Amino acid sequence: MGKSKLLAVLMTASVLLAACGGGNGSGPNAATDGAASAASAPGGASAPQASAQTACRPDGNFTYSGSAPQVAANNGQLAVVVVPTLPAAYSKNRYMTVSNAPASSQVQQTGGAFTTLASSAAATDCLGLAKGAVTEIQGVGSDVAIGRWNQAMDTDGNTYTFAQGVHYAVGTPLSLSATSGALACTQLIADTVASDDSAAIGTLGTATATLDLATRSLNNLSLPINLAGTQYALTNSQSPLNGISTTGQLSVQSVVVGHDATQPLVAVGYSATLPNKEGIGGVVVLQCQ
Structure with a gap:
């Protein structure tokens, strides 16, 4: 769960119960294949x-x-x-x-x-x-x-x-064929920005990034967030495609999907810990072209 340049917010009202069950899925330190x-x-x-x-x-x-x-x-x-x-x-x-x-x-x-x-x-x-x-x-x-x-x-x-x-x-998993150049990526769909302590929910503005075909990385990812009426900016300079990048308190997860390698989609999961220790997270799909 990861980092940014943000600040944080809100009221609290947490509800969750733990019980038995389950082992690990694919976490930030697990293999991505x-x-x-x-x-x-x-x-x-x-x-x-x-x-x-x-x-x-x-x-x-x-x-x-x-x-x-x-x-x-x-x-x-x-x-x-x-x-x-x-x-x-x-x-x-x-x-x-x-x-x-x-x-x-x-x-x-x-x-x-x-x-x-x-x-x-x-x-x-x-x-x-x-x-x-x-x-x-x-x-x-x-x-x-x-x-x-x-x-x-x-x-x-x-x-x-x-x-x-x-x-x-x-x-749908998609392999990229080109090995050079860059594509501009813009948000298509996203879900609510959720809060791990039930404080409040927020919205993601227009997320953007650049897909570098040479390095197979998602660069300059920008995730503008509105949480309880306050704006925050989450950024990540470079994260591997089909992988995970953790920089400070921000973690970025991505997979390349779609049917057209010339206009791929990138599904991005993000999670961050705000300075007040509140955790937030969400998913967004970017169109790259």
Whole structure:
């Protein structure tokens, strides 16, 4: 959970419960290749391993806000970014940044909401929505969908309020062919800026960045945030594509998705700790061209 040039805010009213369940997903120090995680699991990425994730697929009582098309897999794989906005003691390192995760390990509902997210086929590498709401469901064609679990309980046993939650972006993995030049990236869709202590929610202004095709990095990322009527600026000078960058109190997670390598999309997850120790987070999808 990471850094910026910001300040911070607000009232507090925190709600969350911890219970049993779950191991780590793909955290800031974990490998970003879902296939590597699957290979280390007993039986590799076989169908029996996917069935071992049934604990992350409860028949919950879900509600939905928004909609998105079904996301298209690429060779049976999906790219996944997950950002939990919960105090660290409860988030159980469920940050996922995976450019190739098994599509069979994710669950997308008919209306577009994802209710199970996984970084590999291993039984410990998944997180499910046990009950509650998936809000701000949005998509860009069949290329990517985003949303946020809130006022909910997950399969780790955490409950969270409207101002907390688990942010996700799931998209079609895309390989970049060009090896030189740069593309300008601008925000297409984003979800709410959530608060780990339930203080308040905010909005993301127009995020921008530059995709450097030579270094395969996302450069000069700007994330303007309005939180309780106060403006803050989160910036990151360089972060690897399909990877994680932590600079001070700001962490940036990214995966390249879409169907057109000349106009790729980049799904970005971000999390930051403000000077008052309040944590915030969200997801945003950038169009690069």
